[in-house]
Amino acid sequence: MKLDEIKKFEAKYPKGSLTGKTSSYEEKLKALKHDPVENPLHYNRKGIECIHAIEASMGEEEFKGYLKGNAIKYLWRYKYKDNPTEDLGKCIWYASRLKEITHE
16 A cells, blocks of 8 residues: 555544544554555564565575575466466565665
């Protein structure tokens, strides 16, 4: 979800305004922020993105191999999934990240 849409939601519904419960507000805001390709919620724990932890645990060439392998995996299996465009989006995400860190 785009940042401007989240800001509109926050402006329209100030914290605590949804049925008077903070948890309801937080749940709705969390649902708006969820993006299974760009920002999968289940890959973030205590403010640490899983991809950053993986990168920190590897050397540069190892991490490039990890990105390449994941891009291939998602491209390989997209046509067998219920949501093929999501897997293609993930393939593009990994390939784009690999491109970003590859030095010419």
